[in-house]
Amino acid sequence: GDGVNDAPSLKKADCGIAVEGSSEAAQAAADIVFLAPGLSTIVFAIKTARQIFQRMKAYIQYRIALCLHLEIYLVTSMIIINETISAELIVFIALFADLATVAVAYDNAHSEQRPVEWQLPKIWVISIVLGIELALATWVVRGTLFLPNGGIVQRYGSIQHILFLEIALTENWLIFVTRGGSTFPAFTLVAAIAVVDALATVFCVFGWFSEEIGNEPVPNPMGGFYYNQNRQGMTDIVTVVVVWAYSIGVTIIIAVTYYLLNIVPSLANLGRAKRNIHDTQMENIIGHLSKLAIKHEKDEHGGNQYSLVGKSNDDADDD
Structure with a gap:
């Protein structure tokens, strides 16, 4: 977020991010404050932390x-x-x-x-x-x-x-x-x-x-x-x-x-928290499915026909 109206959401979020040029209220409520435009600052911050x-x-x-x-x-x-x-x-x-x-x-x-x-x-x-x-x-x-x-x-x-x-x-x-x-x-x-x-x-x-x-x-x-x-x-x-x-x-x-x-x-992996490898695979599957939509149309005999198609940009924005 960047405005004063985003401050409550930034405060409530697990990791609030105030973008570059945001208001002081948003920066005070956020956990991370971007000092440069773009998402490359996230990569730089993670790299520096590691x-x-x-x-x-x-x-x-x-x-x-x-x-x-x-x-x-x-x-x-x-x-x-x-x-x-x-x-x-x-x-x-x-x-x-x-x-x-x-x-x-x-x-x-x-x-x-x-x-x-x-x-x-x-x-x-x-x-x-x-x-x-x-x-x-x-x-x-x-x-x-x-x-x-x-x-x-x-x-x-x-x-x-x-x-x-x-x-x-x-x-x-x-x-x-x-x-x-x-x-x-x-x-x-x-x-x-x-x-x-x-x-x-x-x-x-x-x-x-x-x-x-x-x-x-x-x-x-x-x-x-x-x-x-x-x-x-x-x-x-x-x-x-x-x-x-x-x-x-x-x-x-x-x-x-x-x-x-x-x-x-x-x-x-001694001392690492145990993670199920299938959780990552399921997240990838759900991510791919979220980009699809069910298309309904009538066939030549008047029956119902359903198919999976990629979402349009308008549908993605609505989501």
Whole structure:
């Protein structure tokens, strides 16, 4: 509607639409107000809403997986080897994750072809699997540090900062996985994550916020621990490059897992409201029948003859 007389109907309707140039009363009563002429604004509004929904879903999956990653690893490391990451580094991990994902609001997002809805069971299943994979990847790094030659460490390094760098990189890159691959990420998102990754690398190289545990052997339930533990918590460049390469490999594995989970038939409609496919077919049939009319005429013998014909424009306007 567009006039004052349409305001009551717009208010009563399930979805009132005020067209472009409508009165203030109609706009106040409507649920949707067109700012441009034509029906293309409806398509644009639906597309934009689905893009916003996609950004929200990507962030929620990212956040759940990130939290599970830290919770699973920190709890199991405290229980199994009585070790944890320092509180200062955990704070920076959380801060870096938040700073990087603020740019998600400006990311390029695709719009689904069918109506979207919150499939919470599916979101939880995918997020839990991704969180477990991230925790296992961090445990692999920690496990190599039990080796007599230092495992992933090439010359010297700090356990705390190596784990910090691996966690920061894999968690920041996780948003590239959950956002989907239908569109390229926006420059703002890539730049934000690049800056955060650079800061995490500097933290690791220079050993910022190190606890300065010295050269004493680190407790190891499986045996000796002999590699060079730098007094200031610094890590050599070669080790940092190896951690980066390892994190890239982990991200690729997680991306493959995410893709496979999204094409599993049993998960495709998990959490969606059940709809009968025959309802859509019946709606299409009724739609086609509404365009037809029954034509009555006499045959050559004076009998009644009925046939279905298309409605004229005048008949359609009357309906």
